[in-house]
Amino acid sequence: xxxxxxxxxxxxxxxxxxxxxxxxxxxxxxxxxxxxxxxxxxxxxxxxxxxxxxxxxxxxxxxxxxxxxxxxxxxxxxxxxxxxxxxxxxxxxxxxxxxxxxxxxxxxxxxxxxxxxxxxxxxxxxxxxxxxxxxxxxxxxxxxxxxxxxxxxxxxxxxxxxxxxxxxxxxxxxxxxxxxxxxxxxxxxxxxxxxxxxxxxxxxxxxxxxxxxxxxxxxxxxxxxxxxxxxxxxxxxxxxxxxxxxxxxxxxxxxxxxxxxxxxxxxxxxxxxxxxxxxxxxxxxxxxxxxxxxxxxxxxxxxxxxxxxxxxxxxxxxxxxxxxxxxxxxxxxxxxxxxxxxxxxxxxxxxxxxxxxxxxxxxxxxxxxxxxxxxxxxxxxxxxxxxxxxxxxxxxxxxxxxxxxxxxxxxxxxxxxxxxxxxx
Ligand code: DSN
Numbered sequence: 505x506x507x508x509x510x511x512x513x514x515x516x517x518x519x520x521x522x523x524x525x526x527x528x529x530x531x532x533x534x535x536x537x538x539x540x541x542x543x544x545x546x547x548x549x550x551x552x553x554x555x556x557x558x559x560x561x562x563x564x565x566x567x568x569x570x571x572x573x574x575x576x577x578x579x580x581x582x583x584x585x586x587x588x589x590x591x592x593x594x595x596x597x598x599x600x601x602x603x604x605x606x607x608x609x610x611x612x613x614x615x616x617x618x619x620x621x622x623x624x625x626x627x628x629x630x631x632x633x634x635x636x637x638x639x640x641x642x643x644x645x646x647x648x649x650x651x652x653x654x655x656x657x658x659x660x661x662x663x664x665x666x667x668x669x670x671x672x673x674x675x676x677x678x679x680x681x682x683x684x685x686x687x688x689x690x691x692x693x694x695x696x697x698x699x700x701x702x703x704x705x706x707x708x709x710x711x712x713x714x715x716x717x718x719x720x721x722x723x724x725x726x727x728x729x730x731x732x733x734x735x736x737x738x739x740x741x742x743x744x745x746x747x748x749x750x751x752x753x754x755x756x757x758x759x760x761x762x763x764x765x766x767x768x769x770x771x772x773x774x775x776x777x778x779x780x781x782x783x784x785x786x787x788x789x790x791x792x793x794x795x796x797x798x799x800x801x802x803x804x805x806x807x808x809x810x811x812x813x814x815x816x817x818x819x820x821x822x823x824x825x826x827x828x829x830x831x832x833x834x835x836x837x838x839x840x841x842x843x844x845x846x847x848x849x850x851x852x853x854x855x856x857x858x859x860x861x862x863x864x865x866x867x868x869x870x871x872x873x874x875x876x877x878x879x880x881x882x883x884x885x886x887x888x889x890x891x892x893x894x895x896x897x898x899x900x901x902x903x904x905x906x907x908x909x910x911x912x913x914x915x916x917x918x919x920x921x922x923x924x925x926x927x928x
Pocket of ligand 1: 593
């Protein structure tokens with residue numbers, strides 16, 4: 505590469521990724537094949553429209569690669585229709601809202617502090633300015649059980665047009681049947697945002713919301729699914745004649761969503777990313793991906809157990825999925841940001857996060873979020889989780905001792921040198 509500045513930064517970032525452990529639950533390390541597709545000449549091509557119905561010429565290869573990504577996504581997630589064009593998870597969610605709602609309509613989604621996501625109606629987002637969001641949360645933060653009785657009462661009162669099951673910080677399973685019962689009772693569109701657990705669903709180690717009658721699933725492709733940064737929207741039902749006006753009915757949802765992604769909300773799709781999505785879907789279909797997903801869960805359970813043994817107070821006292829939330833204030837009387845910064849010093853990457861009923865502000869919340877998708881890709885197993893929990897405890901309790909932190913960092917770096925990145 506002639507641009508030395510960028511070249512150096514790419515190399516430095518590769519080194520950073522090699523030397524440390526990525527514990528942020530929404531991150532992962534992609535394969536060399538995914539990277540190659542992402543950096544391919546498909547980035548040169550404009551292809552507004554959908555396969556077979558484009559607005560520009562020269563589409564014989566883009567049509568085929570996008571069709572491949574669509575077919576693989578459908579197969580992987582038992583969908584009838586897939587839109588693989590959303591640039592990421594936020595645009596995917598917004599496209600569904602815009603396809604189905606009118607301004608002022610109500611959406612029911614998880615509270616942010618309980619594990620919900622910004623795009624599920626946080627007041628600072630553009631969606632929250634257009635639509636009315638009502639909330640559900642946990643009945644008991646010690647177990648993580650959702651308060652389904654209260655959820656139903658709120659739904660009967662507010663008649664949401666969408667009931668959204670999904671999260672970015674909730675470590676337990678959702679009861680999709682209960683969501684479906686409430687949604688069907690009030691006539692809501694059942695939408696799941698499976699961004700965090702898409703890889704677990706693809707591998708068959710987490711439940712698929714379509715098995716419970718959900719109408720729409722959105723996801724990112726770069727978390728547990730281990731693909732490029734991007735989004736997808738999956739639906740049941742087929743696209744109807746795209747030239748005719750369509751009514752807002754459940755049957756028309758695939759057509760409404762396709763129209764909303766393009767031309768409604770986005771312009772040209774990123775066909776290089778779509779090619780990389782196709783590669784990631786292929787990889788997720790291989791038997792080894794199931795082993796990977798099983799190991800994510802084993803590692804997560806073990807890490808949770810070891811952290812608790814080391815005095816970390818976990819939100820819901822454990823985990824059923826790939827992610828773990830720690831209440832750092834109760835555990836060690838420091839806030840989540842300070843904990844994140846201490847762990848950065850020993851090359852363990854985590855992220856601070858709000859915890860239920862957090863008394864601290866979002867930029868300096870009480871919680872720390874971590875997870876096992878990336879370290880499992882790297883090849884770590886249950887025994888290694890004991891090391892990570894011990895390093896974390898040592899670093900947090902010796903946070904003012906710079907030579908102790910330097911020693912821990914050396915230990916982490918030397919451990920990591922035996923676990924190359926998949927793209928090495
Ligand atoms: N930023 C993602 C996460 O970390 O969970 C969600 O969009």
